[in-house]
Amino acid sequence: MFRCFLTFLLAFLLCGAASSRAADTLTWAKNNRVSADIRGTELKTVLQRLSALTGWKVYLEPQTARLVSAKFSNLPPAEALHLLLGDVNFALIPEAGSRSKLLVFRTSAQNATQFVVPAKDVSATLSAKRIPNELIVRLKPGVDAKKLAASIGGKVTGQIDSLNAFRLQFENEQAADAAREQLASNSDVSSVDSNYSIERPPGPQEVASTTVPPPHLQLKPPADNGRIVIGLVDTAVQQLGGNLDSFLLKQLSVGDSAESSATSPLHGTAMAETILKALESSTKGATSVQILPVDVYGSQATTSTFDVANGITLAVNGGAKIINLSLGSDGDSPFLRDLVKEVSDKQIVLFGAKGNDPVTTPFFPAAYDGVTAVTALDQGQLASYANRANIPSVGAPGTSVIYFNNQPYYETGTSVSTAIISGIAGGFMDVNQKTALDARSFITSNFAIKTASK
Secondary structure (H helix, E strand, O other), X not given: OOOXXXXXXXXXXXXXXXXXXXXXXXXXXXXXXXEEEEEEEEHHHHHHHHHHHHOOEEEEOOOOOOEEEEEEEEEOHHHHHHHHHOOOEEEEEOOOXXXXXXXXXXXXXXXXXXXXXXXXXXXXXXXXEEEEEEEEEEEOOOOOHHHHHHHOOEEEEEEEHHHOEEEEEEOOXXXXXXXHHHHHOOOOEEEEEEEEEEEOOOOOEXXXXXXXXXXXXXXXXXXXXXXXXEEEEEOOOOOOOHHHHHHEOOOEEOOOOOOOOOOOOOHHXXXXXHHHHHHHHHHOOEEOOEEEEEEOOXXXXXXXXXHHHHHHHHHHHOOOOEEEEOOOEOOOOHHHHXXXXXXXXXXXXXXXXXXXXXXXXOOEOOOOOOEEEEEEEEOOEEOOOOOOOOOOEEEEEOEEEEEEOOEEEEEEOHHHHHHHHHHHHHHHHHHHOOOHHHHHHHHHHHHEEOOOOO
């Protein structure tokens, strides 16, 4: 079912026209009816305007070209799309809690990998959302961060003591850029990086009924060689109910208080139960593996690469041997990359969601060396929504049914696949008394896939 939109009217000015004529028009009305008068306009231009009107994320198969000529009035969206796209194929994928995706292609939907920038902001790209007035700074031992920040017009808003890393905030982007130049030549500074925003993953959707039962696990004492802890860096994890809460260690938080009292399950809650379901299947229902929830979102709509790094550090300090990262962005942060390497060098295994946009651009932290990227499979094939960056990956089903207050919910995406892989890896360690590195070798040997890139 298509959502309703406010009425918009966009005029298309055709460049290079030899004579003056009425501008092309496309109207998307509040009653979800579409009207158009378009004469010989490039397909990509039409898709740019269509994305601006609807808010859809549009992806086009490279090398797909067509001149659009169509005139109609007051049609439903499906009919309008057929007339606009002609013999070019398309698939509209609704997404709860997010913008729908329109895939436009000649051969197959999975080849629609080129992001179409909305016309209302043709300067925008799918690039990361850099926080313009912030910097991440690593200092040499003994340097007073607050004093340094004040000297360049900033203030410290976060710190990771074990990394000697600090989050600095400035009045505006210009002040941050000026500070970056000063810090670059400061001998007390080890590195200066941008901080990127990472969107909060949406929680699962309620379903009327399901035949999938909730997990049934028994907690057994840890082995003599120590506990097996899976660090879950995500949103808050609420109470799971029954004996499942015994598998959750005390939650750690970065920033403000979490929304643990929400009436519907959060993304972290869905990931925790998905991990437990994978543990159930790989340990025959009894395991000593426990989950350490680390909330990096709190009540906020976004987190940042700095806070994710902080969350990873908390998980490591909390004894995690496996770290589940069912989150990310396309913000390539050298700071986070270096941390991942440091953690990986400690023989701690990280699994990261590869991303839910069918593009060939990498998704971080999954794309970093030291993180095993996990993608989603649908009936044994790469899911249509899954990222297609050409990096080594493992795959698992991209769907999970979880329970919250005895109500079933449905979650989908590479985040689910990552939680499944983390649970299987933890179960392998427990059953076979193996190390995290052994578990990673088992996963890469048995779940590796061929990466499709276009």
